Amino acid sequence: MPISLHQASIPLFVRGLKNLASLLEKGAAHAAENGVDPSELIEARLAPDMLALAAQVQRTSDTAKLSGERLSGIEAPKMPDDETTFPQLQERITKTIAYLESLPVADVDAGEGRTITLNFGPMKPSFSGADYLFGFALPNFYFHVVTAHDILRHKGVAIGKRDYLGAVA
Amino acid sequence: MPISLHQASIPLFVRGLKNLASLLEKGAAHAAENGVDPSELIEARLAPDMLALAAQVQRTSDTAKLSGERLSGIEAPKMPDDETTFPQLQERITKTIAYLESLPVADVDAGEGRTITLNFGPMKPSFSGADYLFGFALPNFYFHVVTAHDILRHKGVAIGKRDYLGAVA
Numbered sequence: 001m002p003i004s005l006h007q008a009s010i011p012l013f014v015r016g017l018k019n020l021a022s023l024l025e026k027g028a029a030h031a032a033e034n035g036v037d038p039s040e041l042i043e044a045r046l047a048p049d050m051l052a053l054a055a056q057v058q059r060t061s062d063t064a065k066l067s068g069e070r071l072s073g074i075e076a077p078k079m080p081d082d083e084t085t086f087p088q089l090q091e092r093i094t095k096t097i098a099y100l101e102s103l104p105v106a107d108v109d110a111g112e113g114r115t116i117t118l119n120f121g122p123m124k125p126s127f128s129g130a131d132y133l134f135g136f137a138l139p140n141f142y143f144h145v146v147t148a149h150d151i152l153r154h155k156g157v158a159i160g161k162r163d164y165l166g167a168v169a
Numbered sequence: 170m171p172i173s174l175h176q177a178s179i180p181l182f183v184r185g186l187k188n189l190a191s192l193l194e195k196g197a198a199h200a201a202e203n204g205v206d207p208s209e210l211i212e213a214r215l216a217p218d219m220l221a222l223a224a225q226v227q228r229t230s231d232t233a234k235l236s237g238e239r240l241s242g243i244e245a246p247k248m249p250d251d252e253t254t255f256p257q258l259q260e261r262i263t264k265t266i267a268y269l270e271s272l273p274v275a276d277v278d279a280g281e282g283r284t285i286t287l288n289f290g291p292m293k294p295s296f297s298g299a300d301y302l303f304g305f306a307l308p309n310f311y312f313h314v315v316t317a318h319d320i321l322r323h324k325g326v327a328i329g330k331r332d333y334l335g336a337v338a
Contacts, residue, residue, distance in 0.1 A: 002171030002172060002173060002281075003171060003172040003173070003174060003177055003281075003299050004171060004172070005172060007299065007303070008172055008177055008299075008303060011303065012303050012307070012308075015304070015308075016308065046215070046319050046322060046323040047322045047323055047325070050322060112172075130172050130176065130177075134176070134177060134180065134181050135184070136334065138181070138307065138311075139181075139184075139185065139311060139333070139334055140330075140334065142307075142308065142311035142312070142315060143311070143315050143318075143330055143333060143334075146311060146312050146315035146316060146319070147315060147319055149312075150215050150315070150316055150319045153215060153216045153219060154215040154216055154323075156216070161309075161312055164308070164312060165305070165308055165309065165312075
């Protein structure tokens with residue numbers, strides 16, 4: 001049975017975002033339990049010139065909603081990247097999921113017939129919907145979810161791959 | 170145009186493994202240039218109870234080849250997890266890619282009709298090929314590639330998301 005573009009994209013983003021929300025909940029609980037200022041986690045990064053946790057969450061949201069927009073042709077809500085607290089990051093995730101879940105399956109599936117062009121300054125590569133999804137969108141999405149996990153884990157939050165994967169059964 | 174199970178799996182693993190090989194090359198070059206013992210990178214981890222770089226590479230290889238095996242029904246080569254140097258890790262990646270590229274497209278596509286059962290001790294969840302791929306194999310695979318990237322980045326190797334994504338155009 002062939003796979004549809006929707007099946008290979010939107011549920012993966014929604015699931016990854018829900019698991020990211022759980023990771024952030026554990027981060028917030030860790031801060032509260034240990035008397036740590038939540039901003040110490042939210043501003044944490046793995047290298048001085050790498051994005052901090054808040055930005056990793058924002059990029060996760062962007063990658064998911066821009067992918068939804070590019071595949072479906074239905075404009076995604078703009079979000080100004082002004083989140084500085086755990087509740088604000090959760091709200092962003094909730095809004096991103098709501099947009100993704102609002103996309104009709106048929107519109108996302110139609111993305112296979114669309115040419116998607118990215119704008120990297122001088123380079124403007126074009127892709128079919130599936131090539132864009134598999135070569136760019138999914139690896140990019142997981143980059144930010146996993147790095148958010150890795151930042152929290154590095155800061156001592158009691159999470160692991162099971163939290164990142166979510167319930168598998 | 171519908172997507173085939175092969176299209177959504179094997180090329181993503183191969184590409185991720187090739188990009189991981191590039192990241193490790195930059196890690197090895199960093200060690201040589203800075204007079205750092207390579208084992209300082211190979212044994213590095215982001216938290217005391219998290220897997221080190223070598224194990225992240227081994228798990229990346231395992232996830233890819235076990236996914237190939239479960240989808241295609243063609244047994245993957247056993248690898249004993251004894252790599253302790255950059256050249257040995259590169260060899261493991263090369264062997265993993267060779268196995269994945271040897272899988273006939275039709276055999277992998279036939280995985281959609283197979284029931285894949287995982288063994289988590291008391292829990293033995295079953296999946297269709299696509300549910301296994303999207304709900305478990307891909308997120309798991311990217312977890313280890315990204316964490317390998319994050320470990321090297323955390324240790325000061327001059328890499329970034331562009332190296333992780335590889336050439337997109």
